Amino acid sequence: MLPPVDESVLTDNPDFEKLYKSLSTDILHPDGSTKKDAAAEQRDAVRQELKEYRLRATRHHLLKQAIATATPQSASSQPAAPKQIPQHGRTRSHLTRASSNPVAAGGGEEGGASSTSQQQLPPELVDLLLLLPDFLEKAPRQLLPQQTLRLLLSTPPFSQFPQHLASLTALLSTHLTTQAVALTRVLHPTTNASFLHRHTVNLPVTTSDLVAKLDTTRRELTDARLQTTTTLLSHLGQYARALAILVRALEAKHGPAAHSTALRSQRACLEAALWAASLRLLLVETKGRVYPQGSGGALRNYRRHLRDAQMRLEDASRVRERELEDYGVLVRPGKEEEDSDDENEMSTKERRMREMARIWREMEGRLVEIQADLDRLGKS
Numbered sequence: 001m002l003p004p005v006d007e008s009v010l011t012d013n014p015d016f017e018k019l020y021k022s023l024s025t026d027i028l029h030p031d032g033s034t035k036k037d038a039a040a041e042q043r044d045a046v047r048q049e050l051k052e053y054r055l056r057a058t059r060h061h062l063l064k065q066a067i068a069t070a071t072p073q074s075a076s077s078q079p080a081a082p083k084q085i086p087q088h089g090r091t092r093s094h095l096t097r098a099s100s101n102p103v104a105a106g107g108g109e110e111g112g113a114s115s116t117s118q119q120q121l122p123p124e125l126v127d128l129l130l131l132l133p134d135f136l137e138k139a140p141r142q143l144l145p146q147q148t149l150r151l152l153l154s155t156p157p158f159s160q161f162p163q164h165l166a167s168l169t170a171l172l173s174t175h176l177t178t179q180a181v182a183l184t185r186v187l188h189p190t191t192n193a194s195f196l197h198r199h200t201v202n203l204p205v206t207t208s209d210l211v212a213k214l215d216t217t218r219r220e221l222t223d224a225r226l227q228t229t230t231t232l233l234s235h236l237g238q239y240a241r242a243l244a245i246l247v248r249a250l251e252a253k254h255g256p257a258a259h260s261t262a263l264r265s266q267r268a269c270l271e272a273a274l275w276a277a278s279l280r281l282l283l284v285e286t287k288g289r290v291y292p293q294g295s296g297g298a299l300r301n302y303r304r305h306l307r308d309a310q311m312r313l314e315d316a317s318r319v320r321e322r323e324l325e326d327y328g329v330l331v332r333p334g335k336e337e338e339d340s341d342d343e344n345e346m347s348t349k350e351r352r353m354r355e356m357a358r359i360w361r362e363m364e365g366r367l368v369e370i371q372a373d374l375d376r377l378g379k380s
Contacts, residue, residue: 004222007230062176068133070175125164125171127157327353 010017028034037043121129135152138144144152152158161168180200185191187206188199199206252258291299327350 004226006226008233063172064133064136066172066175066179067129067136070129070171122164122167124157124160125167128161128164128168131157 005020010020027036135158157164177197177200180203181196183203184196184199185193187203187210188196191199
């Protein structure tokens with residue numbers, strides 16, 4: 001797997017970003033192997049051969065484990081096993097009791113089809129089950145001399161191995177099937193126990209898919225962690241910038257610059273107050289020069305006189321308005337808001353008085369003419 005690289009490193013180094021993307025997409029596989037390899041076919045052949053050897057070794061290991069842990073199917077399905085027997089620590093009496101148990105002979109869920117021949121194991125088969133694990137462990141490694149090996153193979157129970165091969169094979173098959181069903185139950189926990197045997201054939205494919213999915217998930221998790229780290233670093237950078245702005249704002253409000261600005265504003269305020277006091281003093285001095293000492297009292301007396309004259313004028317105006325009202329002339333605006341009957345009456349009176357005034361002027365004019373004629377006649 002290619003080592004993950006932080007996003008900030010790729011952002012700060014564009015050339016390295018191009019190289020990394022070229023390596024991860026065009027040149028290398030996700031597991032770190034190269035895509036452009038002339039000897040890829042040879043390596044694939046070697047891998048295939050290694051896979052075959054690995055499968056062979058796995059089968060051998062499973063066979064040894066099955067022989068080492070094999071008991072009749074009925075014994076493995078007992079509900080209350082008081083103690084687990086170690087692989088190579090089993091005894092003949094234990095296998096005999098397990099094979100002759102009448103309750104266990106019925107089988108469990110996974111092996112309900114056990115035959116009646118498995119209810120009682122022959123003593124030779126029990127001896128084979130006890131001796132085969134150690135024999136398979138030491139014989140392939142040549143830990144036994146050839147003479148000892150020939151003696152073992154020619155001595156019961158190894159000499160009777162072909163006779164018991166069918167029973168041993170059935171017992172191992174049942175044991176391996178039980179283990180496969182148990183693994184299938186782990187891979188398919190929601191499937192009904194009656195149908196678990198249908199998924200047993202797909203165990204290798206399911207396991208391979210799970211391993212591939214695990215690798216993909218691990219890779220995606222690593223990428224997500226890197227993305228989360230990058231996002232966290234970005235948020236921390238923004239938080240640091242916000243703190244710096246806050247500190248600058250606090251310094252601007254409570255720092256030396258703020259104190260200097262406050263002192264300058266106080267000084268300007270004091271200077272403005274001094275100028276205002278100077279202007280008030282200058283105004284007092286100017287008034288003292290323009291107006292003599294007794295002019296103030298004279299002006300006050302004159303103001304009282306004007307106020308009294310205004311009051312007398314208002315009184316005289318009201319008297320004249322009342323006199324005009326007697327003649328039917330409306331002068332005051334308030335009189336216009338009287339009743340319509342009074343208004344009509346005042347209008348009629350006003351017209352009558354105006355007519356009388358016109359006639360009076362005409363009579364005065366005629367009297368003047370008559371007097372003029374009399375004066376002219378008297379002189380003549």
